[in-house]
Amino acid sequence: MDALPAAAPRSTPPDEAAAVDALGRFVAAHRTLFVLTGAGISTGSGIPDYRDADGAWKRVPPVTLQAFTADAATRRRYWARSLAGWAPFAAARPNAAHHALARLQDAGRVGMLLTQNVDGLHQRAGSTGVIDLHGRLDQVICLGCGACHPRAEFQMSLLRRNPGWGRHMAAVAPDGDADLEGVDFAAFDVPDCSACGGMLKPDVVFFGQSVPRARVEAATAGLHASDAMLVVGSSLMVWSGFRFARMAAAAGIPLAILNHGRTRADDLATLKVQGDCTRVLPALAGQAPAAGASAARDAAIQPRA
Numbered sequence: 001m002d003a004l005p006a007a008a009p010r011s012t013p014p015d016e017a018a019a020v021d022a023l024g025r026f027v028a029a030h031r032t033l034f035v036l037t038g039a040g041i042s043t044g045s046g047i048p049d050y051r052d053a054d055g056a057w058k059r060v061p062p063v064t065l066q067a068f069t070a071d072a073a074t075r076r077r078y079w080a081r082s083l084a085g086w087a088p089f090a091a092a093r094p095n096a097a098h099h100a101l102a103r104l105q106d107a108g109r110v111g112m113l114l115t116q117n118v119d120g121l122h123q124r125a126g127s128t129g130v131i132d133l134h135g136r137l138d139q140v141i142c143l144g145c146g147a148c149h150p151r152a153e154f155q156m157s158l159l160r161r162n163p164g165w166g167r168h169m170a171a172v173a174p175d176g177d178a179d180l181e182g183v184d185f186a187a188f189d190v191p192d193c194s195a196c197g198g199m200l201k202p203d204v205v206f207f208g209q210s211v212p213r214a215r216v217e218a219a220t221a222g223l224h225a226s227d228a229m230l231v232v233g234s235s236l237m238v239w240s241g242f243r244f245a246r247m248a249a250a251a252g253i254p255l256a257i258l259n260h261g262r263t264r265a266d267d268l269a270t271l272k273v274q275g276d277c278t279r280v281l282p283a284l285a286g287q288a289p290a291a292g293a294s295a296a297r298d299a300a301i302q303p304r305a
């Protein structure tokens with residue numbers, strides 16, 4: 001594709017009709033989108049966001065891989081909190097924004113869907129080929145032998161070994177972790193891998209851990225095969241997601257961002273709009289023509305001087 005010159009982001013007034021209008025023009029002008037979603041798309045499903053509108057932590061930052069692997073007490077605390085947080089997390093359902101992206105994909109407008117979320121809600125909404133950049137919380141992986149165990153089975157094991165803990169009510173967090181303070185974790189019993197006795201960890205990328213290279217390469221290929229990039233519900237404060245915005249800018253791939261508040265890529269964006277993605281995306285999906293039905297799309301691309 002022809003590289004488009006960098007341009008200052010066009011700000012849209014914070015009313016959603018304008019957001020739908022501006023994003024609608026953006027989508028109509030590009031055949032296939034590389035879509036990157038973050039925690040903001042799942043807040044409408046009851047899974048809280050990590051960060052506020054300025055990109056700062058709302059809660060205590062999640063456990064790091066280093067702390068998790070080095071310290072048994074950290075693991076006990078992690079799994080005890082996770083035990084309490086799992087049920088509401090597992091019960092979360094995809095919302096209108098997830099369903100809208102699935103419809104856009106059905107219409108041929110989504111080349112690839114990459115998510116920073118670990119909740120699996122895009123797949124449950126019917127999206128296919130989703131790359132879970134940071135893994136999936138519904139799997140537990142053994143750091144010894146690499147075996148994967150369903151989190152639901154692991155939950156039963158945790159409950160059997162720790163009777164009474166299932167009664168703890170706690171506020172669910174984006175990573176399935178939970179607020180559970182004033183509790184003595186010392187007696188919490190965490191099972192090891194049933195196959196090799198190794199340490200078990202949720203199959204998600206922890207802070208301080210790298211995203212598997214093959215996953216990054218697959219997503220990078222998806223970006224370069226797409227005509228534009230759309231970020232939904234992410235402040236892009238974490239490098240693993242931000243780098244795709246950087247790659248898009250470097251390759252001249254137009255970037256649109258739909259997010260509440262500022263993002264790390266605002267100065268890279270072709271278009272930045274604010275609005276509730278559970279309303280904006282369904283409106284967008286309702287008006288977007290299918291790929292191939294938009295004969296004039298190339299003419300609709302407005303090169304910026």
Ligand SMILES: [Zn+2]
Pocket residue numbers: 142143144145146147193194195196197198
């Ligand atoms: Zn194992």
